[in-house]
Amino acid sequence: MERNQAGGFIIMKPSTDQKTLYVVGSEMIAGSIMKDIEKKGFRLATKEELERERQNVDLVIETTCLDLEKKKANLQMIEAAVEESTLILSSVLSISATESASFLNNPSRLVGFGILGSWEEAALVEVAPALQTDEEYLDQVSNLLSEFDKEMEVVQDEAGLVFPRILSLIINEAAFALNEGIASASEIDIAMMKGTNYPMGPLAWADKVGIDNVYSVLMGLHRSLGEERYRPAPLIRKMVHAGWLGEQTGKGFYET
Amino acid sequence: MKKDISIGVIGSGTMGSGIAQITAKHQLNVLLFDVEKDVLSSNIKRIHSRFDRLVEKGKMSEDECEDAKKNILPTTKLEEMADCAFVIEAAPEKIDVKKEIFKKLDEVCGEHTILATNTSSFSVTEIGSITNRPDRVAGMHFFNPVPLMPLVEIVKGEKTSQQTIDLLVDLGELVNKLPVTCKDTPGFIVNRVARPYYNEALKISNERLASIEQIDKIMKVSGGFKMGPFELQDLIGIDINYTTTESVYGGFFGDSRFRPSYDQQRKVQAGTLGKKSGGGFYNYEA
Numbered sequence: 006m007e008r009n010q011a012g013g014f015i016i017m018k019p020s021t022d023q024k025t026l027y028v029v030g031s032e033m034i035a036g037s038i039m040k041d042i043e044k045k046g047f048r049l050a051t052k053e054e055l056e057r058e059r060q061n062v063d064l065v066i067e068t069t070c071l072d073l074e075k076k077k078a079n080l081q082m083i084e085a086a087v088e089e090s091t092l093i094l095s096s097v098l099s100i101s102a103t104e105s106a107s108f109l110n111n112p113s114r115l116v117g118f119g120i121l122g123s124w125e126e127a128a129l130v131e132v133a134p135a136l137q138t139d140e141e142y143l144d145q146v147s148n149l150l151s152e153f154d155k156e157m158e159v160v161q162d163e164a165g166l167v168f169p170r171i172l173s174l175i176i177n178e179a180a181f182a183l184n185e186g187i188a189s190a191s192e193i194d195i196a197m198m199k200g201t202n203y204p205m206g207p208l209a210w211a212d213k214v215g216i217d218n219v220y221s222v223l224m225g226l227h228r229s230l231g232e233e234r235y236r237p238a239p240l241i242r243k244m245v246h247a248g249w250l251g252e253q254t255g256k257g258f259y260e261t
Numbered sequence: 262m263k264k265d266i267s268i269g270v271i272g273s274g275t276m277g278s279g280i281a282q283i284t285a286k287h288q289l290n291v292l293l294f295d296v297e298k299d300v301l302s303s304n305i306k307r308i309h310s311r312f313d314r315l316v317e318k319g320k321m322s323e324d325e326c327e328d329a330k331k332n333i334l335p336t337t338k339l340e341e342m343a344d345c346a347f348v349i350e351a352a353p354e355k356i357d358v359k360k361e362i363f364k365k366l367d368e369v370c371g372e373h374t375i376l377a378t379n380t381s382s383f384s385v386t387e388i389g390s391i392t393n394r395p396d397r398v399a400g401m402h403f404f405n406p407v408p409l410m411p412l413v414e415i416v417k418g419e420k421t422s423q424q425t426i427d428l429l430v431d432l433g434e435l436v437n438k439l440p441v442t443c444k445d446t447p448g449f450i451v452n453r454v455a456r457p458y459y460n461e462a463l464k465i466s467n468e469r470l471a472s473i474e475q476i477d478k479i480m481k482v483s484g485g486f487k488m489g490p491f492e493l494q495d496l497i498g499i500d501i502n503y504t505t506t507e508s509v510y511g512g513f514f515g516d517s518r519f520r521p522s523y524d525q526q527r528k529v530q531a532g533t534l535g536k537k538s539g540g541g542f543y544n545y546e547a
């Protein structure tokens with residue numbers, strides 16, 4: 006599947022028998038949603054279709070993370086391209102759903118969602134309504150997620166939701182410890198697996214879910230809550246700037 | 262095969278008896294110290310019955326069990342540690358108690374004896390500095406329950422020699438643990454890196470973004486953790502968890518990443534400590 010570099014949104018058209026989706030995105034998660042969409046037999050629409058005329062689709066999925074200016078631009082572009090009532094499911098790893106919704110003329114149709122890692126492997130999707138969200142859109146999300154065989158957990162709106170927030174902070178602490186030279190990456194990972202039963206070492210986990218995604222969550226919390234507690238470890242920041250994003254780029258805390 | 266190495270273990274409580282148990286099981290001589298004779302003998306009886314249970318479960322032969330029991334000798338005199346190759350201290354987590362023990366051990370132990378502390382929260386450097394052998398003092402931090410948890414952190418103080426670290430790594434492997442070495446920093450590796458699992462869960466709950474049941478479920482389903490942060494606090498003891506957080510927070514001079522939660526503090530103040538008190542974040546009364 007070719008990925009469009011313009012931003013990170015997916016449009017799904019479930020009103021006909023064969024559902025049509027449109028995907029634009031450069032994030033890891035956009036790619037993994039696209040794969041799943043194909044597997045489920047939905048149709049992926051092209052960017053040209055969307056630009057040709059205002060589309061009557063039932064769902065847009067938008068995944069822009071780190072670049073909030075781009076996220077705002079993408080949300081506004083989506084709003085111009087689809088009907089006013091179309092549900093927009095927007096990734097809230099690095100911004101609240103409420104703030105994302107504020108970029109729209111009709112903020113009531115935006116619902117936030119968050120997963121960290123691969124969409125295909127995620128059994129559960131956290132979903133958060135914005136303060137402005139209309140209840141009926143949550144029902145639509147619920148129906149959609151059951152079509153993807155995903156369990157939905159509705160939580161309240163804040164950047165990073167629950168799992169992405171907690172895991173990113175664990176990874177951040179492991180990166181601080183590594184940066185301070187208290188132990189090597191593999192020693193830190195082994196310690197967490199063998200000393201407290203973690204399913205994966207935090208640094209190997211970061212490589213898997215994408216260091217850019219972890220950085221997005223930390224930046225989002227730091228910006229939204231204004232607490233030093235969420236300051237990204239310098240090593241994580243530099244790795245993102247160096248393009249060492251983990252498995253997706255072949256280099257992260259480990260070489261792959 | 263019986264190995265001719267003697268290990269002193271100071272304190273026969275939760276950690277000390279666990280350390281004595283695995284050490285004796287791996288054919289090392291153990292001198293187990295405690296201040297009170299009757300505390301010591303009842304703790305040794307408990308270790309013996311754990312060996313018996315291993316025999317029942319077929320994890321140990323009768324002979325091995327008898328040998329292991331014989332490998333543990335009780336003592337209430339630190340002087341008897343003189344010829345030990347290693348002494349591992351697992352006395353209560355009070356700095357004055359530990360300093361006094363290390364001062365005394367430094368006096369009575371042979372020149373080559375390596376002194377290790379199982380402390381969770383004190384600086385190994387600080388404890389080493391009370392002795393005249395800081396190069397032969399290190400941390401050897403086991404996890405509870407000792408017989409089940411594979412990890413041991415070997416902690417290098419400012420003056421700890423590499424040889425001391427190497428010997429403690431060997432000792433860890435000899436008792437079938439997985440040693441990782443780390444620098445003497447607050448919380449070492451595990452107690453530090455694990456803080457956000459509890460602290461951030463508490464903060465999310467405090468901000469009413471999700472219920473404790475939801476947070477536990479999400480961390481298990483999305484993260485693959487065996488237990489959620491609240492279930493786990495109830496199991497460990499909310500007071501123990503809170504104390505660890507407080508000590509890491511103090512160790513980092515109040516860095517907000519480690520700031521404890523008043524919700525957790527309230528549980529401790531109320532004596533609602535988890536499973537052991539019949540209730541914590543969840544209720545365990547029948």
Ligand SMILES: NC(=O)c1ccc[n+]([C@@H]2O[C@H](COP(=O)([O-])OP(=O)(O)OC[C@H]3O[C@@H](n4cnc5c(N)ncnc54)[C@H](O)[C@@H]3O)[C@@H](O)[C@H]2O)c1
Nearest residue numbers: 272273274275276277296351352353354379380381403405
């Ligand atoms: N319990 C844990 O989960 C855990 C985990 C890792 C490390 N630790 C550390 O291990 C050490 C021991 O903890 P514990 O949970 O086994 O405590 P505990 O209270 O179960 O055992 C302490 C033992 O020391 C004895 N004691 C009291 N005063 C003494 C003295 N002056 N000299 C020698 N012994 C004395 C007590 O009689 C008791 O048997 C502490 O430093 C603690 O921080 C505990």
